[in-house]
Amino acid sequence: MAFLQLQKDLEKLIGSAKLSDAVQDVDKIIDLLTDAREKVASANNPHTTNLTLAKLQNPIKEQLDGLNSDLRHVYKAQNEFNKALKAAFPKALGSLPTEHDPMQSHSTLINRAIVMHLLREGQFGVASTFINEVQQQSELEPEHRQQPGPAQAQQLESEFESASESQQPSSKPNFHPVMSPEYLPPTDAIITDADIPSDLTAFQSQALQSSFADMYSILSALKAHNLLPAISWARENCVELEARGSNLEFELCKLQFIWLFKGPGINGLPDTPENGVQGALQYARENFGRFQQRHLREIRQLSAAIVYSQNLADSPYSSIFDISAAFDEVSASFTREFCSLLGLSAESPLYVAVTAGALALPWLIKYNTKTKAKGTEWTTANELAFETPLPRSMMYHSIFVCPVSKEQTTESNPPVILPCGHVLAKESLHRLAKGSRYKCPYCPSEGVVKDAKEIIL
Structure with missing residues (x-):
């Protein structure tokens, strides 16, 4: 409540x-x-x-x-x-420790998350102002500023300068791959300040801002039920999308067919031969040919629905032509694919972190209250001391607790699978081993340590 x-x-x-x-x-x-x-x-x-x-x-x-x-x-x-x-958080404000801020040493990471969130929201002016103020504050506190190495700084500068110089004005929304793997660490890695450039001016790249401006321009068109800019973008980037196994281009063309099929009474487009059932059929002839190999069944269903154009609601294809949530779904798919080609997640990491923190806050307060009453302290370094219920959309990594050590595996101590099929932490296996051989703690099998394979759950 x-x-x-x-x-x-x-x-x-x-x-x-x-x-x-x-x-x-x-x-x-x-x-x-x-x-x-x-x-x-x-x-x-x-x-x-x-x-x-x-x-x-x-x-x-x-x-x-x-x-x-x-x-x-x-x-x-x-x-x-x-x-x-x-009033909502009286206990939180009074009971949580304030003498130690665990994120104090990660200011670069926090600033980066804020800047990226502002850019993703299209707030380019606010992002630029924030970057300038952060840089000014860093100049006032040089002893606390972490500078990137000369090679890293030169590489970032050349990357963003070349991306900006190659940016050409165009009437069409284009994809600009300006984010390099060195700039964005792998999503499954433990990111530290050493992985993030402290010079946030790199985010003021015109190419990067242009990419997000293109994305919001296309999303705005989708919100107005105009699919053509999104189809154009998907067609220009079809090679990258197909390499990812994405069906975004076909889904957009399919929705355009249905939107035309419904006619001017529903879609509000001009009553011309390019609209209505005949317009949809003509659109299918011009665009569906390239999708026949992968989506022949869906194309046949869309074509057969023309027979039921007068009573589509009572036809076997009524569910296909129910697009009440289709534009929202295709907008989400477009955002996910667009950000993926930029090397970014579909959702803002800052938004996910804040939302997950808000959901976990009551549990943190409860845990902190109980440990304080018992006179104990939270000693876990890189993990929560209890399970936090989060929605499935916020679960990015499986959690494995070693049955031998009763500790959660980490990047430096990953889970390994033995030839017999049992799984335990790598450090536990080395403790059990005598020389190069070991005996499985859960079955009579024996083996050599090198035969154990690291796995990702």
Whole structure:
């Protein structure tokens, strides 16, 4: 219940605290002052100057009053939400330790996550401002700044400069592969600050921002039920998509066929020969030929549905032509594939981390309260001391606990499978081994340590 109330308070904050109104007031004041300056400069007359300044007083006062009023609403809404936060998390704010911040030494990683989230949201101006402020703060604290090595810095600089120089203006949305494997560590690796360049100005690459701008332009078109930009992008990148086994291009063309099939009464497109059943049939003839090898069955179903065009809802193909959620699904698929070709996950890591943290917070509070009451401490270094219930979409790695050591496996101590089929941690196997041979702790089998194979669950 507390979280539901907090969600309502957040919606209230978003609805009432509009900094955009204050920004508009400031812009109006700037416009008034600019116009007055131009009049004074062009007139070059003291009488005109005095008259212009006199006329300027009341409008400026009105705008300043409006600005103060807007800011008061913002401050009031923020204070109310701050009280709501304290009411929702009284134990969290009072019981969790504050003397040690485990993320304090990972500021570079946090800044990178924030910048990437802002870029993914299309907030390029905010991202640029954030990067500049972080760099300025780093210059003020040089002793805490971690500099990339000369080779790494030179490599990153050349990569982003070459990507920016190769960026050509185009009317079509294009894919720009500007993120290199060295820049983005593998998703299954334990990422440390040493893997992340501290110079965030690399994220100000015009090519990178152009890629995200293209993505949001296409998503905006999909939201308006315009599939053509997405189809064009998928066709331009068909080689990379097919190499990944993606069906995105066909799914987009299939949805375009259905959208045309429904006719101007549903899709709102002009009533022309290119729309309706005949338009859909013509579109299929022009575009479905290249998909016959992999999607012949679906193409036959779409073609056969033309016979039932007058009573499609009662036909065997009614489920295929139910596209109530199709545009949302294809938008999600497009985002996933677009980000994948950039070497990124479909969802913002910052969003996933914050959401997972919010879901795990009650369990952390409960665990911390109990351990504090017992006088014990959390001694686990790189893992949670308890299982945290998270949705399946946020589970990226399987968890394996060695049955011998009762410890969770890590990157340095991975699970290994023995020839007999039993699995245990690598360190446990070496402790059990006598020389190069071992005896399985769960069956009579014996073997050589080198025959054990590292596995990924």
